[in-house]
Amino acid sequence: MMDVDISLVNWSRAQFALTAMYHWIFVPLTLGLSFLCAMFESIYVRTGNEKWKALTRFWMTLFGINFAIGVATGIILEFEFGTNWSNYSWMVGDIFGAPLAVEGIFAFFLEATFFAVMFFGWNRVSKGFHLFSTWMVAIGSNLSALWILVANAWMQYPVGMAFNPETARFEMENFWTVLFSPVAMSKFTHATSSGFVLAALFVVAISSWYLLKGRHVDMAKKSIIVASVFGLLGSIFVAFTGDEAAFENAQHQPMKLAAYEGLYKGENNAGLIALGVINSAKKPGDQQSPFFFELKFPGLLSLLANRRVGSFVPGINDLVYGNKEQKIMGVAEKMKIGQQAVADLALFKQARKEKNDVVAAEALSRFTANKHYLGYGYLMTPEQAVPPVSISFYSFHIMVVLGMFFPLLFIVYLYFTLKGNIGEQRWLLPIGVVSFFLGHVAGQAGWAVAEVGRQPWAIQGLLPVNVATTNIAVGHVQTTFFMFLGVFTLLLIAEIKIMMKQISIGPEGI
Helix, strand or coil, X not given: CCCCCHHHHHHHHHHHHHHHHHHHHHHHHHHHHHHHHHHHHHHHHHHCCHHHHHHHXXXXXXXXXXXXXXXXXXXXXXXXXXXXXXXHHHHHHHHHHXXXXXXXXXXXXXXXXXXXXXXXXXXXXXXXHHHHHHHHHHHHHHHHHHHHHHHHHHHHCCCCEEEECCCCEEEECCHHXXXXXXXXXXXXXXXXXXXXXXXXXXXHHHHHHHHHHCCCHHHHHHHHHHHHHHHHHHHHHHHHHHHHHHHHHHXXXXXXXXXXXXXXXXXXXXXXXXXXXXXXXXXXXXXCCCEEEEEEEXXXXXXXXXXXXXXXXXXXXXXXXXXXXXXXXXXXXXXXXXXXXXHHHHHHHHXXXXXXXXXXXXXXXXXXXXXXXXXXXHCCCHHHHCCCHHHHHHHHHHHHHHHHHHXXXXXXXXXXXXXXXXXXXXXXXXXXXXXXXXXXXXXXXHHHHHHHCCCXXXXXXXXXXXXXXXXXXXXXXXXXXXXXXXXHHHHHHHHHHXXXXXXXXXXXXX
């Protein structure tokens, strides 16, 4: 068993989480605002109304500011795979690198090609071509997200690959299986549609601020109508894709589902927790109650997880210690198989080095039979396979509650705007302003569910994070953590200041 510096692992995880969380401040707004700009411009081209042109250019300017900062944080995020997670990059670079390369070659160039036309081509190209360029930037931005989310989804559900014992690397077998895996599709649709909701909240928030100040009233009302329709449709799509994501979790990452539902003991006809206060002292296998207080919908979790009423949903204890009745293998048994796989892989490589073909063939045969549990061979205890339950639970339920609130907000805004008295709703407008920040909370909570909920795995079941790190001094990671914290914070402050200045100028100043 290899020695692991837990401090190095935790600081590497913290640095990557820091970068990813800052990056996700900018990305979803880019995804949704690009399409809103395309919609605003489409209305301008169709109507010929110059007010819609001014409105389009205003939102496009805010999109451009956010886009630039998002690119900067994204580049750093990709470099960290090499600097902090070199073992991971070595073992899976053949697979993980492919979608990232496609993102750079195809989607990013698509954005870059039309980005200049969208911003600087207003009086240089025809209306039709400029509109086409704006739509291409929107499509390109979301295609960039596709490839990145495909790479992330493969970490959650590794398919389309084979392990090469000669090189100790996972290698691509079928690119299309990786691209069209059900986890990749649900992750892409859920993440992008949540970006649509955030962008709609952004437009509603700024427009609400204008209405509170009595400025740019016509522009604000026009923006609210388009953004509210877009946000409402996006919210409905988020709900459907979220349901699909939960179903995929149940099929491929049951421990994650059990963690974010706080389910320790598996149940037939399992209930879905609507509200609860989780007992953070609860440990797998003990007799403590998982909750201090809980309110649940009876039977709903079984229906959502398995699409069958009354079906069995395994809990944390079932997955850790096994459940013979339900034919669930426990982590301890998987660890024994994984440890044998690790030993046979080492024996195979040693035998090949010594040119002992008989021993190599026997070791390879045993390894091939056990390789599906390879990652479990690096765990120290069965309980290590359990992710942080409290973080997963609260993150998931915060995301769900806010996801239910946003469509109601869009409906109320649409009602009063179409009625013609949205500016008089002084109780509603401050809620609209604050809701943009709640949109960020929901987005960050969603990623906490996705990433914290799959711990301790860098690649689900195959590579734990404690094996994936780079062997460097922990002090180096700590130093760069605080450097990035300072740089990212300055970038965020700079973006806010530039945004606020542009917002204070308004559409007439563009």
